[in-house]
Amino acid sequence: MPNNPAPPAAICFDLDDTLIDDAGASSAGLRAVMERIGHPDFGAARSLWDVQTEVSFGAFLRGELSLDQQRRERIRALAVQAGHSEISDHHCDELYRLYLEAHQSSWQAFSDAHTALQALGASGFRLGVVTNGPEQLQYPKLQSMELIGYFHTVVCADTAGAGKPDPRIFEVAAQRLGVDPADCWHVGDQVSADAVGAVASRMRPVIIDRQRRPVPEGLTTIGSLDELPSMLGVVGPAPAGTL
Secondary structure, three states: OOOOOOOOOEEEEOOEOOOEOHHHHHHHHHHHHHHHHOOOOHHHHHHHHHHHHHHHHHHHHOOOOOHHHHHHHHHHHHHHHOOOOOOOHHHHHHHHHHHHHHHHHOOOEOOOHHHHHHHHHHOOOEEEEEEOOOHHHHHHHHHHOOOHHHOOEEEEHHHHOOOOOOHHHHHHHHHHHOOOHHHEEEEEOOHHHHHHHHHHHOOEEEEEOOOOOOOOOOOEEEOOOOHHHHHOOOOOOOOOOOO
């Protein structure tokens, strides 16, 4: 990528752990399930849940599992770790509903999301969301935190026909935004999904690295969404009501 790229016409954003603190909400859901099944070790549960989610949700994105099947796989892995070798589909579904209830009650946008989106939108950038999350949950998230109004489109893997890092989901977003992918930036927290997919689609990736993790050299990184407007020459947040 050039050091001084031309400003984009549009900017796409990942949702979970980019605009919304999904890790915190997921931990709340996980603790609710742990309490119900008598799991004593949050560290072990968190590690297993993250790995199993990557495996099972990845299979869902590839069309190998249904949404409910991947949810059951994740719950079963946690139950087995807690010492429950047999657990029915019905019980898995009940536990996942418990997880979702606690997860949804803990939804929270990062404090820098509204100001950055407001400033960018008021400056004329077309904005979109590109997420692997199922559409039935992503719109309620955006609506509940009053983020939906900033975006010209929301592209979800289950309705776009492809999930990150497949370049097709980024191309769908660019098409809906009315721009060439090369004229679009994509901001996300995952190198493997967000950066790899963006590059494959010809978008410029920007990695938001709130945890200051190791990131491959050559990638544009920011520690906060507040840094994004200044990168694009946008001065401060826009006045309320300008969207």
